[in-house]
Amino acid sequence: MANIPQDLRYTPEHEYLKRADEENVYYVGVTDYAQGELGDIVFVELPEVGKSFDRMAVFGTVEAVKAVSDLYCPVSGEILEVNDALDANPALINSDPYGEGWMVKLRVTNPSELDELMDAAAYEEHIG
Amino acid sequence: VITLQSNSKFKIQNSKFRLLDTSPAPGAWNMALDAALMDSVRAGGAPVLRFYRWSPGCLSLGRNQPARERYDLEALRARGFEVVRRPTGGRAVLHDRELTYSVILPDSLLGGPRRSYATINRALVRGLRRLGVAAELQPRGRRAAVPSLLPCFREPAEGEVVVGGRKLVGSAQFRERHVLLQHGSLLLENDQATVGGLLREPSAAEPPDDASPATLRELLGAPPSWKTLTRALAKGWTEELRVRLLPAEPSPQEEARATELAVHYADPAWTWRI
Numbered sequence: 001m002a003n004i005p006q007d008l009r010y011t012p013e014h015e016y017l018k019r020a021d022e023e024n025v026y027y028v029g030v031t032d033y034a035q036g037e038l039g040d041i042v043f044v045e046l047p048e049v050g051k052s053f054d055r056m057a058v059f060g061t062v063e064a065v066k067a068v069s070d071l072y073c074p075v076s077g078e079i080l081e082v083n084d085a086l087d088a089n090p091a092l093i094n095s096d097p098y099g100e101g102w103m104v105k106l107r108v109t110n111p112s113e114l115d116e117l118m119d120a121a122a123y124e125e126h127i128g
Numbered sequence: 129v130i131t132l133q134s135n136s137k138f139k140i141q142n143s144k145f146r147l148l149d150t151s152p153a154p155g156a157w158n159m160a161l162d163a164a165l166m167d168s169v170r171a172g173g174a175p176v177l178r179f180y181r182w183s184p185g186c187l188s189l190g191r192n193q194p195a196r197e198r199y200d201l202e203a204l205r206a207r208g209f210e211v212v213r214r215p216t217g218g219r220a221v222l223h224d225r226e227l228t229y230s231v232i233l234p235d236s237l238l239g240g241p242r243r244s245y246a247t248i249n250r251a252l253v254r255g256l257r258r259l260g261v262a263a264e265l266q267p268r269g270r271r272a273a274v275p276s277l278l279p280c281f282r283e284p285a286e287g288e289v290v291v292g293g294r295k296l297v298g299s300a301q302f303r304e305r306h307v308l309l310q311h312g313s314l315l316l317e318n319d320q321a322t323v324g325g326l327l328r329e330p331s332a333a334e335p336p337d338d339a340s341p342a343t344l345r346e347l348l349g350a351p352p353s354w355k356t357l358t359r360a361l362a363k364g365w366t367e368e369l370r371v372r373l374l375p376a377e378p379s380p381q382e383e384a385r386a387t388e389l390a391v392h393y394a395d396p397a398w399t400w401r402i
Binding site: 013014015030034037038039040042043045058061062063064065066067068069070071072091 | 129190191192215216217218240241242245271272273274275285286287299300301302303304305
């Protein structure tokens with residue numbers, strides 16, 4: 001069974017938002033279910049710090065086995081930080097998707113968009 | 129990241145695919161046409177199965193593999209090969225004496241990367257078996273290979289088409305805005321050893337073990353004609369997926385879009401980005 005922490009927000013594309021210390025700042029990554037379905041992650045391409053993305057804009061890609069997939073920005077926001085540890089060790093996304101495998105830290109520019117994301121129960125239903 | 133479930137609204141069975149068999153073309157054009165077909169499918173067009181060749185011969189790089197200052201451009205020129213970077217993952221392939229296929233469809237149709245990879249590759253296996261090739265899918269083994277300078281055909285990845293454990297078809301995917309592209313190379317002759325020789329420091333391509341790929345020449349005595357081969361693969365496709373294939377040509381709009389996109393794929397800033 002995939003691990004679905006209670007306190008996170010989820011998208012239909014299997015990304016999560018996890019609250020950081022500051023207000024309206026969230027860690028973004030892919031869910032445990034997604035990493036399991038994708039398989040071994042071998043490369044991650046992340047944006048530059050300071051860039052802004054609209055909701056559902058493509059902010060990067062992830063390569064698992066030999067499949068490159070888009071990463072969608074779950075809500076509009078500005079990239080405050082990227083997880084540089086993934087350059088050398090993208091497998092952290094497989095081993096600890098909600099912890100050391102986070103991808104970017106995002107300042108949410110339109111917090112009302114957060115209301116449209118799924119909670120853990122809805123996400124659990126989504127993955128069936 | 130991805131649409132992982134097959135969406136029941138889009139039943140693949142009985143759906144109609146366009147079957148394209150395009151003329152031999154340069155690498156940038158071939159990549160651009162695959163990308164233009166992704167745009168068509170995204171706009172609601174029918175899914176596509178395409179067969180193609182490359183002229184001149186071309187080394188294609190994986191989207192995320194290191195390449196800048198690693199290849200011997202003189203050696204490439206001397207042999208008349210171009211270089212292009214694919215939108216898909218994986219490692220370098222020499223497209224000279226091979227068949228390339230591509231499949232473009234909504235990513236909800238065949239599920240996540242592993243499931244769709246296996247389904248498409250099963251269709252290839254079925255086509256190859258029609259030709260008498262004992263093809264099968266590589267079982268899941270050790271951790272997936274990183275996109276390195278090692279040639280693509282050196283190691284079969286999980287779910288790839290192999291014969292006796294040796295890779296015959298090397299494939300990779302790109303999933304962009306809900307459209308899946310999988311393309312891959314089916315070897316007619318064994319020229320992939322050339323790939324290591326195109327590096328400035330060929331030792332970077334030293335194999336962990338020296339498994340050469342399988343080729344249709346070796347397996348069948350001689351490679352089948354293009355027509356025989358594409359017919360068998362198309363038949364395998366319709367049998368495995370239970371879809372219809374309608375022979376078609378790229379539309380003028382797709383050709384125009386490919387011409388635009390070819391500028392990107394021919395740009396050294398893309399080819400040598402890492």
